Structure formats: structure tokens, C-alpha cells
Amino acid sequence: MGLPGHRRTSSHKRRRSAHFALKTAVLAACPQCKKPVVPHHACAFCGTYRGRKVVAVK
Numbered sequence: 439m440g441l442p443g444h445r446r447t448s449s450h451k452r453r454r455s456a457h458f459a460l461k462t463a464v465l466a467a468c469p470q471c472k473k474p475v476v477p478h479h480a481c482a483f484c485g486t487y488r489g490r491k492v493v494a495v496k
Contacts, residue, residue, distance in 0.1 A: 465474040468481040469489070475481045485493035 464477060466477045467473070468475045468484065468486070470486045471481065471484040473481065473483045475483075480487040480493050483495065485491055485495040487493075
């Protein structure tokens with residue numbers, strides 16, 4: 439059987455959780471409609487990706 443672990447101090451907890459913050463979203467401009475879009479994804483507004491229509495948008 440395993441042995442009990444050591445107590446995790448509060449400073450060690452905070453140091454470990456320092457990386458859990460949310461990152462800011464990276465956005466690029468769509469070349470067709472100039473709206474912000476996530477890179478390497480089809481535009482949700484005009485439905486284009488890499489210069490061609492790939493998604494039918496209402």
C-alpha cells in the first residue's frame with residue numbers, strides 16, 4: 439500500500455495554481471468581411487475559409 443503524502447502548503451498551492459488563469463483569446467480579421475475570427479477556423483459571419491465558401495450561413 440502507498441504511504442500518506444506530504445502536506446501541501448498554502449504557498450505551494452498558490453504557486454501551482456498560478457498557471458490556471460485564463461488566456462486572452464487570439465483573434466484575426468477575416469479577409470472577406472473583416473470581422474474578428476479565430477485563426478484556422480471558418481468565419482461564422484460569412485462562412486469562408488482560406489478564400490473559399492465552406493459553410494452556408496443564413
